[in-house]
Amino acid sequence: MGAPLWFVSIAALLAFSAADVLDDCQLVGGDKKSAGEQAVLAKLAPLKGKRFEAKTKEGSDDYKYSFVVCGRLSNDSKSTNEGLVQSKEGSTDTSVIGRINDTHIISGTDWILLIYGSGDKYDNHCNSEARKAMVMISCSKKTLRGDFTVVQEERNKSRECFYLFEMDSSLACPPEESHLSVGSILLIVFAVLVAVYIVGGFLYQRFVVGAKGMEQFPNITFWQELGNLMADGCDFVCRSRPRTSDTAYRGVGDDQLAEEPEERDDHLLPM
Template sequence: MSLIRACFLLSTDSLLCCRMYAPLFCVCLAAVSFVAADVVDDCKINSERVSASEQAVLNRLAPLKHKRFETTFKNGTESYTYTFAVCGTVLNGTKSTNEGLVQNKTQNGEITVIGRINDTRVINGTDWILLIYKSGEKYDKHCVKEPRKAMVMISCNKKSLAEGFTIVSEERDRMDECFYLFEMDSSVACPPDESHLSVGSILLIVFAVLIGLYIIGGFLYQRFVVGAKGMEQFPNITFWKELGNLVADGCDFVCRSQPRSSETAYRGVGDDQLGEEPEERDDHLLPM
């Protein structure tokens, strides 16, 4: 893992990487380049060491990387436009200062940076992600002139990649820890769909597929290779006929409550057990 992390940190200078670690490191660098599209590294978490869980949450935002969202807010006669970029800068050129969310006053075009991507925090729950941009421009009068802070609550919506970016409120009537609160919906905040197939269902599907391949393959072999016709095209028809007869005999033996023909029970031959024999008439033998 340390080698992969080194590749990631030094990926901007591939020539230096290859000189230091030769072919093995170059292979690692290629692997990092392959997954770079799914890694969000523009948002910098302001801590000595980024945890794996925080980086994983940032990586979930990769489909929204550098996308811009706008919303307008009116307060009396004043109107403001807020522009938000996910792990990307809003302004371009020399004016860009790592701003991730800015406020534009409509009347005079005054731009105020609310939060920057180089001071980011991220928190997630079951179906939401809270993205926090800190180190914005300082308040003039409110909140003891502390830097502004933007908090964007991204809620789960499986039907859309991103929509509904709006401002909820600005909490500036506090002594400290003031913030702007925004919200939006996105499918990136949704938990991954879990498979609803049980192990038994998967085994049944595999078994059905194997049976289908056996019947179709055997039929084609019997027809085009052996040249069989009619029922003889069914694979191993003789075996299945015999198996059917055996199964029928076994079912007949197990399931019948009485045998088909009842045998005469054995008895002794004592005189007391002999019944009266029918009288034989021989009148027809007498002469007429």
């Protein structure tokens, strides 16, 4: 026996409602979606579901704006995919500024513009068209999620009115490309070869030859002789004084030890 018709209808209605409630941004573009927009949207994945709030004052009224990146502000069954909502302080009145099922996204070198459309309609402005939220995400390498602020509400036109917000994030920054010069590559290769030579030679000398102490260093005799030659060359080239100098005191030579001629005093004797 089949299920009652009313039960089938309620189940279908619940399934339709569940499918109509989103948990992610839905890009607008018909059957074909832009690969570029999808790539930019994927860049915002670390901010997905993050909640931001900003406050502003208009006359004597205080307003609070609540924003979620590609997520709904309310998770109950009455949610209408609201992604950015305006609420008045001290009042229960709220207005949906934009919904995530009507998402547009544009990017530049160091910025991303996230647009939520299909908000609640204006009462007396912009020919009662639907509200639209535009969030400008600017590059800031110092923070993943900066402050969310209100820039302006443009509602003095007859159409295409919008709310403009801004925030900083490193996700809007271009990727940093690292290019190694030829000299850097050669230095890296040389350093690797030296490391392999020292480690491999040490292991060979220790475990194969059985050397101990300084003898474990590969080709220790060659490097010692090379060091001595380099020291001699530096000593020869860099010294400004002669290596030997005359002594301050003259040595006693054989000529100084010769017997002095005998002094005769015969001329003093009386004749």
